[in-house]
Amino acid sequence: MSKVAVFARLLSDYGVARGAGCLRRYFVSVGRVMANSKYEYVRKFEQSDTCLPNTWIVVRLDGKCFHRFSESHGFEKPNDLRCLSLMTNSAQCVMKEFSDIVLAYGQSDEYSFVLRRDTTLYSRRASKLISTMSSHFASSFVFHWSKFFPISPLLYPPTFDGRVVLYPTSANLRDYLSWRQADCHINNLYNTCFWALVHDGMTNTDAVKQLKGTLSSDKNELLFSRFNINYNNIPPVYRKGTTLIWSSQKETVRSKDCSRRAIRSRHDKDMLPGKDSRECN
Ligand SMILES: Nc1nc2c(ncn2[C@@H]2O[C@H](COP(=O)(O)OP(=O)(O)O)[C@@H](O)[C@H]2O)c(=O)[nH]1
Ligand SMILES: [Mg+2]
Numbered sequence: 001m002s003k004v005a006v007f008a009r010l011l012s013d014y015g016v017a018r019g020a021g022c023l024r025r026y027f028v029s030v031g032r033v034m035a036n037s038k039y040e041y042v043r044k045f046e047q048s049d050t051c052l053p054n055t056w057i058v059v060r061l062d063g064k065c066f067h068r069f070s071e072s073h074g075f076e077k078p079n080d081l082r083c084l085s086l087m088t089n090s091a092q093c094v095m096k097e098f099s100d101i102v103l104a105y106g107q108s109d110e111y112s113f114v115l116r117r118d119t120t121l122y123s124r125r126a127s128k129l130i131s132t133m134s135s136h137f138a139s140s141f142v143f144h145w146s147k148f149f150p151i152s153p154l155l156y157p158p159t160f161d162g163r164v165v166l167y168p169t170s171a172n173l174r175d176y177l178s179w180r181q182a183d184c185h186i187n188n189l190y191n192t193c194f195w196a197l198v199h200d201g202m203t204n205t206d207a208v209k210q211l212k213g214t215l216s217s218d219k220n221e222l223l224f225s226r227f228n229i230n231y232n233n234i235p236p237v238y239r240k241g242t243t244l245i246w247s248s249q250k251e252t253v254r255s256k257d258c259s260r261r262a263i264r265s266r267h268d269k270d271m272l273p274g275k276d277s278r279e280c281n
Contacts, residue, residue: 063109078191093140107184107241
C-alpha cells in the first residue's frame with residue numbers, strides 16, 4: 001500500500017487527529033529501520049566466542065592485585081579466614097545465580113567454576129559467561145563484606161579478572177582441579193613457613209633467603225622442629241582449599257529450606273589424581 005493510501009485509510013478509520021498520530025509513528029519507524037540498516041553492518045565486526053560443544057567449561061576468577069588489597073585491609077597472615085569465607089560466600093551466590101555450575105573450587109583470591117558439559121547458558125558465549133560471573137562475584141563480595149568484616153570497612157572496590165578454559169575430557173578437568181589444589185598446597189606451605197619465621201623476628205629478606213631452594217620435606221621439618229607445627233594438622237581449608245557442590249536431592253529435602261537446593265562446602269576433598277584419573281572420560 002502506498003503512503004498516500006495508508007494516510008487516507010487512517011483518516012477514514014480513526015479521524016484526523018488519530019490518523020496524524022499514527023502516520024507520524026509510521027514515518028518514525030520507517031526512518032528507524034532505514035537508519036538501522038545503514039549502520040547494521042557494524043555487527044559483522046563482532047567476533048564469535050562460542051565455546052566448543054561437549055567440553056567442560058571452566059571459568060576462573062582471580063582477585064586483581066590482592067596482595068595490595070590484603071595489605072590495605074589488614075588480612076591475617078598467612079591466611080585470613082574472614083576473606084576465605086567471604087570468597088566462598090560469593091562463589092555460592094554465583095552458583096545460585098547460575099545453576100548450570102556443577103562444581104566450584106576456591107583458594108586464596110581465586111575461584112574456578114565448572115559448568116555442565118552440555119550447558120547452553122548464554123549459548124556458551126565465553127565473554128557473556130566471564131562477564132556475568134565475575135560481575136556477580138564482585139558485587140556479592142562487596143554486598144556481603146560487612147557480614148564477614150563487621151569492624152573493618154571496605155576501603156575501595158575490589159576487581160576480579162576472569163578467563164574461560166575448555167577441557168575435552170573428565171581426566172583433563174580433574175587434572176586442572178588437581179593443579180589448582182597443588183598450587184594451594186605449595187603456596188600455603190611456603191607462606192606458613194615464611195610468616196612463622198617473620199613472626200619469630202626474622203626480616204622478610206632473611207626469611208626468603210632461608211626458604212630458597214628448600215623442598216617440601218625441608219619445610220615440613222622446619223615447621224616441626226623449630227615451631228612445633230605439624231603441617232598436616234593445619235586446617236584443611238588452608239591446605240586444600242574449598243570445593244562447592246550441590247547437595248543431593250535427599251539432603252536438600254532434609255534441610256530446613258527444602259524449596260532450594262543446598263550447596264555443600266568441603267575442605268577435605270582431595271583432587272590429586274588417583275590411579276583412575278585418566279579413565280573417567
Ligand atoms: N594475608 C593474606 N593475603 C592473602 C590472602 N589471600 C590472598 N592473599 C594475597 O593475595 C595474593 C594472591 O595472589 P596473586 O593472585 O598471585 O596476586 P595478586 O596479583 O596480587 O592478586 C597473595 O599473594 C596474597 O598476597 C589471605 O588470606 N591472607
Ligand atoms: Mg590475584
